[in-house]
Amino acid sequence: MLTKRRYDSEKVKKEIMESALLLFSQNGYNQTSVADLSKASGYSKGHIYYHFQNKEKLFVLLARKTIEEWHEKWIRKAAAYSSATEKLYGMARHVLYNYQTPLLKSGQELASNPDSSAGLVKELYDLSIVPKNAYRAVLQEGMDNGEFAIENMDESAILLEAWLRGLCQLTSIQELSELEPLLNEAITIFLRSISKGDT
Amino acid sequence: MLTKRRYDSEKVKKEIMESALLLFSQNGYNQTSVADLSKASGYSKGHIYYHFQNKEKLFVLLARKTIEEWHEKWIRKAAAYSSATEKLYGMARHVLYNYQTPLLKSGQELASNPDSSAGLVKELYDLSIVPKNAYRAVLQEGMDNGEFAIENMDESAILLEAWLRGLCQLTSIQELSELEPLLNEAITIFLRSISKGDT
DNA sequence: ATTAAATTAGAACGTTCGTTCAAAAGTGCA
């Protein structure tokens, strides 16, 4: 039994967050005004400030939530794969369909603003670490397994991350699913460079 | 003998363009105000509008100029390499040091603005085509040479472009030169997938 | 020296933005 709520404030808050996530993802941080957030959610501008300290805090909240959910979902999903090799393919798909690349690109936009506080920049930077660590964990597992032979773990993780990110940012692609074969091909090529038995 | 110029308007125009290029590259389109351009160039806001129609036109002018110079420079440089394989390594370096990734990321920012005119979007899109075509030309040359065996040319060009772009956008890197070994490694891995004799 | 054109500056305009505020409306309990 939930504690009885007199108002459905939490529900409203979630509604605002959902429509805000959509707008930020589609149009970026700077190109999404609080008035836009108001119109899209159906609540007044003032009301948005009742629930959130300001636009920046709302964005960071959404970004963190997105990354955390992405990561948790991945942890759950990863258990189903029986090899590190399979995990890499699965990770690529997971990035494609869950990572919200456009939202996090907006984060870079914010972080690169000279007026942004150091704390904000740090917070956004921490978020960008999450996927790299996830890649590295899979690579490490493959090393421990004996599936992979990786000389420079850092380098490999970065190469992998950059490739997937670059692919997810392609402007010429309309449907995410069009990207899937490209991601698969990238993983296949990348795997060839770290598979045991390679020089 | 040049035609005698009564005013050095052209020189001033170039000064403004140079400092504008710097600012747009560092801070992005939206986060660079005309006031900033004025301050950095040392000329008044009004004067900027004497030389350029508006902020958007100035930006597009700079973006086109940047890409065109990048391409011309590459064409000249490419002649010096004797194989398509070497050309790929050279191209990676050329992208790294001449492509002005941050500036063209700003272009995406502009293009994704819902208020941007169709003409503007088209113009910016055309710019994004340039590097892909350059990659493809090298891949094609390698095919004609017999150096490469590529099944899907489009796919390969996209994979290559995405990887290089992703690497050039890494936020964790301070000095461009730190990226060079990563780019080289990426090319090496990529080459292995298209070298003749591979499956 | 006068004049017309080119160049430059800086104030001003109309918008839009993020944010604040005072008040209204809704809600559940006494």
Add this chain to the structure above:
DNA sequence: TGCACTTTTGAACGAACGTTCTAATTTAAT
């Protein structure tokens, strides 16, 4: 019903933005 509290609104603010305008200054030719 009355009351204290939460929720919601919408007007208003000051700052910043891109742009325009007027006027001052400089230049080169008469």
